[in-house]
Amino acid sequence: MGPKKVDGVGVGLIGLGTVGTATVRILIEQADLLNRRLGAPLTLCRVADVDTTRERGLDLPPGLLSADVDGLLGDPDIDVVIELIGGLEPARTYVLQALQNGKHVVTANKALLAEHGAEIFAAAEEHGGDVAFEASVGGGIPLLRSFREGLAGDEVASFFGILNGTCNYILSRMTKEGADYEEVLAEAQSLGLAEADPTLDVYGLDTAHKLAILVGLAFGARVDLADIHVQGIEAVTPLDIKFAAEFGYRLKLLAIARRQGDAVQARVHPTLIPDHHLLADVSGAMNAVYVTGRYVGQLMFYGPGAGGGPTGTAVVADVIELARNRLAGAAGRVPPLAMPWSRLRATPIIPMDRVTTKHYFRFAAIDRPGVLSAVSGILGRHDISIEAVNQKGRQVRGAVPIVMLTHEAPEKNVDQALRMIDELEFIAAPTARLRVEDLDAERPD
Numbered sequence: 001m002g003p004k005k006v007d008g009v010g011v012g013l014i015g016l017g018t019v020g021t022a023t024v025r026i027l028i029e030q031a032d033l034l035n036r037r038l039g040a041p042l043t044l045c046r047v048a049d050v051d052t053t054r055e056r057g058l059d060l061p062p063g064l065l066s067a068d069v070d071g072l073l074g075d076p077d078i079d080v081v082i083e084l085i086g087g088l089e090p091a092r093t094y095v096l097q098a099l100q101n102g103k104h105v106v107t108a109n110k111a112l113l114a115e116h117g118a119e120i121f122a123a124a125e126e127h128g129g130d131v132a133f134e135a136s137v138g139g140g141i142p143l144l145r146s147f148r149e150g151l152a153g154d155e156v157a158s159f160f161g162i163l164n165g166t167c168n169y170i171l172s173r174m175t176k177e178g179a180d181y182e183e184v185l186a187e188a189q190s191l192g193l194a195e196a197d198p199t200l201d202v203y204g205l206d207t208a209h210k211l212a213i214l215v216g217l218a219f220g221a222r223v224d225l226a227d228i229h230v231q232g233i234e235a236v237t238p239l240d241i242k243f244a245a246e247f248g249y250r251l252k253l254l255a256i257a258r259r260q261g262d263a264v265q266a267r268v269h270p271t272l273i274p275d276h277h278l279l280a281d282v283s284g285a286m287n288a289v290y291v292t293g294r295y296v297g298q299l300m301f302y303g304p305g306a307g308g309g310p311t312g313t314a315v316v317a318d319v320i321e322l323a324r325n326r327l328a329g330a331a332g333r334v335p336p337l338a339m340p341w342s343r344l345r346a347t348p349i350i351p352m353d354r355v356t357t358k359h360y361f362r363f364a365a366i367d368r369p370g371v372l373s374a375v376s377g378i379l380g381r382h383d384i385s386i387e388a389v390n391q392k393g394r395q396v397r398g399a400v401p402i403v404m405l406t407h408e409a410p411e412k413n414v415d416q417a418l419r420m421i422d423e424l425e426f427i428a429a430p431t432a433r434l435r436v437e438d439l440d441a442e443r444p445d
């Protein structure tokens with residue numbers, strides 16, 4: 001057993017990894033400041049982790065760390081449980097158990113909330129517990145709190161987010177150095193910037209989890225994660241990044257959300273954005289979200305989206321909020337998704353083939369007369385209007401790249417047109433395709 005709570009609020013933490021270690025460090029090093037902010041003592045009573053021997057550079061009070069999760073979840077001294085083990089199980093079971101035991105929960109677990117949010121938020125309402133998850137999206141950026149409270153008086157029309165530091169780091173390096181995806185990924189892994197298994201990051205799923213949370217918060221919409229269109233960065237080439245740059249665009253993996261009548265657009269894919277836009281300058285492992293509100297206009301949030309220190313500050317801020325609620329007897333005062341769970345509306349996500357976007361294409365064409373007119377003829381018959389076109393020199397390995405920007409066109413038409421174009425005998429390889437968002441044109445409806 002660790003320290004006993006004498007007065008104030010008791011805290012238990014499960015999962016002493018990178019974020020857990022930073023959180024404990026802040027709670028110990030800043031105890032005096034945090035107690036002053038709270039106006040009462042905050043006591044870290046127990047920490048649980050399967051590994052109790054690894055050196056973490058922390059000066060822990062004797063008995064604080066153990067592998068005893070059940071003891072932590074049942075400890076009457078503990079008011080707030082911090083879950084930092086990540087993944088779906090046993091995190092889901094621990095969070096539900098904590099709520100059933102009358103505790104409040106802080107978590108950084110975006111996958112858990114995106115997959116099992118309905119069950120967790122309903123359990124919190126049933127048991128009168130608070131659930132806070134600032135660290136789950138945008139690391140150290142006070143982002144969810146801004147949506148929940150700062151924008152409580154506005155109606156969000158759209159937002160665009162760079163929400164995965166690993167992908168943004170890889171794309172930034174590919175853009176700056178013309179390096180290949182595989183090469184940069186391998187280097188990021190060897191530096192410890194990318195996970196040994198980077199699947200969730202590079203295939204866009206981590207971004208989709210964060211998008212699902214933000215859509216709930218921003219639009220009061222309950223959406224099904226499975227309906228979010230998700231495309232990662234694994235097929236991006238430095239050649240397309242370079243050609244798109246010549247049209248004035250930069251490539252980012254974006255989480256895109258837009259209210260559209262009673263439905264929403266919610267999609268994740270590599271996206272070309274104007275190189276003069278603020279989001280284009282968000283480089284390396286940084287995160288940012290660009291929001292348009294009906295009354296406030298445009299806002300941008302920017303900061304470190306990962307790492308122990310930044311994410312730890314978000315966890316501790318949540319602990320302080322829940323401790324304040326506890327002391328004031330005001331659990332549930334600010335609902336986690338900005339309105340009571342029962343007030344969120346089940347909202348359809350517009351299927352991708354009904355979304356309308358601008359496109360960049362790169363055709364691999366055999367260089368001979370009539371090629372461009374055949375391609376543009378097919379595009380024209382599908383109502384796809386061309387904004388700009390450029391042939392990149394003469395033949396490379398039997399084909400010449402022709403790059404093109406289109407005006408807005410329905411995805412369905414683009415799918416059909418590209419299928420026909422790729423069947424033409426003088427098209428030597430499948431057409432490369434990237435979606436384009438001209439963010440400066442963003443206006444609330």
Ligand code: HSE
Pocket residue numbers: 136139163164165166167201206305306307
């Ligand atoms: N893997 C995440 C990223 C960490 O690369 O941004 C924070 O969720």
